[in-house]
Amino acid sequence: MFNTNLPTLNELPTSRQLLRSTVVAVAVAAALLVTVVMPSEYAIDPTGAGRVLGLTQMGEIKKTLADEAAADAAVQPAAAPVSEAPAPQEQVATAPVAEPVAEPQPDLKSDEMTVTLKPGEATEIKLEMLTKARVSYEWTTNGVPVNHDTHGEPYNGPKGYYHSYSKAKQINADKGEFTAIFDGTHGWFWRNRSNSDVTITLRTKGEYLSIKRVI
Template sequence: MTTYDTNLLPTLPQLGKATAVALAVAGAILVGAVLPAEYGIDPSGIGKALGLTQLNGGARPAADVTPAAGAAVVATVARTAHAFRNDEMSITLQPGEGAEIKAAISKGEQFVFSWSSEGGPVKSDMHGEPFNAGPREFSTYWKVAQQESGRGSFTAPFDGIHGWYWRNKGTTPVTIHLQVSGFHDKLFRPAAGA
């Protein structure tokens, strides 16, 4: 038969004290860390001092949000009247050849894109120009000398055509496969010299 030394077990007053200390520590953690980090609620000011309110972007319930005078407000939802589109296009470039694919898109509208080259790396240049732009009126967004793929999201800084130029600097043909999804008007290949 096994016997236990009951003198090693805590007494009821000791258990009560330990429980009270545990509840006090849990409450301090809740008020000082969890509420500021998770909900942006910081009644003690400790969360702000420790930088914990930045973990959730300083978010508070929408009814409490009042931006300071002159403060920038970042929207989390962008509404649009444009239809959502999914477009795919492929082009084959012979050695030394270059070509463009563009998307017509309005200022503030967005798309996500993914492209890859089959057959080797290519020079790539993502850029845009306003509708009816002059020959040197364009903005470059992304330029890489040798690349086999690219992907990301894009928000149009102005009304116009935005897209890609690729040049095959290799000695064998390369095929570019492009996918674009978003609120653009159309995906197309501009006429040569346009």
């Protein structure tokens, strides 16, 4: 560390000197304010020195620009708020729904057929029917009993294959209803095991395409 000597009283400025320095500083500041600051910033030039120095013109330009900016701000319409357009919704392509196509249904038919069998003879009457078609039937004999089998055979089915709906031996009448379980021929087989002729009468009503005697 260095030791410094404190100044003596003779080296300190006197009160008069301080006052004079203060007055000089205020005077210089006031002169700068009047001759430089006021002309260049506010275009106010009480002494005329600012115009000589070109500072007043600078202040006038600043003032003009400020006035124009204020005028523009006064007449500028408030900006309307910008609303965001809704995002376009994605269009999902959907396949057209196909209308259900109704399957053609056969017309309701009704028929009556009569056959006569000699002793030992057999016969068969068949209906052509589609799957789920229904038919009601009734057959009777002239009193002589017969053996019967009500069954169905599919189109182009395996050889010897058939589906039996009902069968019985030595009866002289039967009635009922059945529903075809496949496309094909459906009907009745009778055999006369008696020693007398037998006459069979068959009545049918339902959703079949045709009726015919096979044998």
